[in-house]
Amino acid sequence: MANYTCRWCRSQIDLQDQVTCPRCGAPVDVRARETRSGWSELPAIPDMARIQCGRSTCQIEGTFVPVADFNLAPGDGVYFAHHVLLWRDASVTLGTLPLRGALKRLFAGMPVVMAQAQGPGHVAFSHDSPGEVVALPLQPGMAVDVREHLLMVATLSVAYEWFPTGVWFQTSDGDDQETHYPLGRYMDRFSAPHEPGLLLLYAAGNAFIRDLGPGETLLVKPTALLYKDASVQMHLHFERPAVGWRAWRTWGERYVWLRLYGPGRVAVHSAYGRFEDPGTNLAGSSPATSWSWGS
């Protein structure tokens, strides 16, 4: 009988003497920290907290650059980008996850090889930068969209697809035309088609989540997006000062935003990568809204 609903992963669980949620590792005894604007700070998973995923467990170790240490049951497995592997027992076997569209992935700068590890035994992962591990237990039918390169590891019960973001704009400078993808060309989609699964993401800095109501909209820096529910729609939004055409040509006076539409959950991280906009003339873009200040 469930006696506790995790406010982060919404799992309904029968809490005994645990101090962390067994599905996502979030502490159960902390007060929700919500900003006045409605963002909830994702509490860091406490050092040595355990997350149950089927017959296997995952223990989060460290606080600064945390490690996800899986104890894989026989037959259970996980997949990951090969460079996040930190160590493994000799009993854990490594292989590759078949991926479709390898050529497109190659051109898009996405990992062509997705490695997989199969139990029994321990295998551990770390993204070699300070930040947080975000654990997303996926129930059958759930799907989340994750910005590229932020996957840390997922259990084999989680399906992996990728799709074009459809978010781009073109700039021109003389005869030169350049296409920019503020969110990357492709986005990862993770879903649990048949049985529950566990998805671990890496968030640089701190992670914040927010639930958008139907039609509710929000502007975020494109590179700050961590993940969103598949139900959340997005497109570009430009802002600039209304002080004449030359203002378009200088970076710092044109702002490129990602507009997100509810319903659904969105998450951002605080240490985002910088997106370079040359500030030259805007020649075209995917569907976008715009606003000139002072107009």
Add this chain to the structure above:
Amino acid sequence: MDVGSRIECQWCRSQNLPDASTCVTCGAPLNVRNLVSDSGWREAPRLRDMSEFRFGQSTCQVEGEIVPVAEITLAPRDWVYFEHHVMLWKDESVPMSVMPLPGGLKRALAGMPFIISIAQGPGRIAFSRDASGELVVLPLPPGQEVDVREHAFLVASHSVAYSYVRVKGLKNILFGGQGMFMDRFVAGGEQGLLILHGYGNVFERTLQPGESILLEPGSFLYKDASVTMQVETQRLSSGLFGGTGMNLARMTGPGRVGIQSMYVHHHTDD
């Protein structure tokens, strides 16, 4: 003092007075539980801001937590050595000199520090490696030998002898992540102090004789000299588009192995 009332430090096994809150030998907090994962990795103790510990007649105070500083108050006749670029500040009165090192040409070719500096007491001197991470304090009992990845040591006391060992095997040199040499620190006739800087979080595991574990080479931080390292390559193929080679270092006991979670990533042939 009653022996039974002493507190043993779980990190360095030193004995402490019953009212001590941090270990007098390594600075580890004594009143927090030992963090050991299910797989057997012990988390290096997170040194509290401003905690102090002793070596010889000198003391070391740890300051800050994100990029921690080791501030040493050197007693007269005590001295420490370090790579010159990790020195943060010093009293004007602290004299400096250079440690004579054998094999200077080999070291220069291997990218190892060519000059190791010495600071002599009395006076204060402080060190920090300009990166986020943890200080790992390793008090070395007489006769103990520790191998450390190059450029990971912050400072060592005069009673610790410094040398280097050549990494054996071409594959280990090319793909082991350590280059051609590893630093070796050996405590002579008396206990010495070795302080390392680990990127991110640091974990230690003790391997039994013959027990082995496979590590990302860039995560290796230190090991007892008795632990052997052998690089193994696994090919991860993706059919038509090739794939990638994954190099992992097989560490075989007996002895301790220390790793860092923010590893130095070494490019593979993808």
